Amino acid sequence: MNSKSAIQQYTLSSRQADVAAASPHRLIQMLMEGALEKIAIAKGHMERREIAEKGKAISWAIEILEGLRMSLDQEAGGELAANLEALYDYMGITLLEANKENSGEKLDEVSRLLKGIKSAWDAIADDPAVLAMNTTTDSTIVSASVR
Numbered sequence: 001m002n003s004k005s006a007i008q009q010y011t012l013s014s015r016q017a018d019v020a021a022a023s024p025h026r027l028i029q030m031l032m033e034g035a036l037e038k039i040a041i042a043k044g045h046m047e048r049r050e051i052a053e054k055g056k057a058i059s060w061a062i063e064i065l066e067g068l069r070m071s072l073d074q075e076a077g078g079e080l081a082a083n084l085e086a087l088y089d090y091m092g093i094t095l096l097e098a099n100k101e102n103s104g105e106k107l108d109e110v111s112r113l114l115k116g117i118k119s120a121w122d123a124i125a126d127d128p129a130v131l132a133m134n135t136t137t138d139s140t141i142v143s144a145s146v147r
Contacts, residue, residue, distance in 0.1 A: 032118040035064040
């Protein structure tokens with residue numbers, strides 16, 4: 001096993017352990033962080049004209065957004081969940097356009113939108129309802145998207 005492969009394996013094992021120990025609130029934070037990371041990586045590949053790698057990073061970000069969309073509880077979330085679903089769909093479409101048009105501006109737009117959602121999500125971490133939710137953990141959504 002070469003050193004790059006060993007580092008990748010260590011990172012994968014570390015992330016899997018983080019997912020297993022994370023609260024539901026933290027799992028969503030991890031998804032958002034992962035999507036933001038993949039968008040930043042895609043932008044770097046775009047700037048270096050590494051087309052295949054850019055496409056992979058954008059596809060991965062879209063998969064993560066789909067995980068976020070699937071995690072929404074439409075019944076409990078009502079209008080807020082519906083609005084987030086529409087926004088996640090918009091971000092996925094915008095990422096596809098960014099890939100097709102090689103548009104760093106569209107990557108930046110999705111990153112700004114996602115950072116806004118993440119900021120609000122981070123702000124509620126100490127809310128009593130969130131703390132109560134954190135007593136049970138279901139990592140199935142995140143484990144598929146955080147690699």
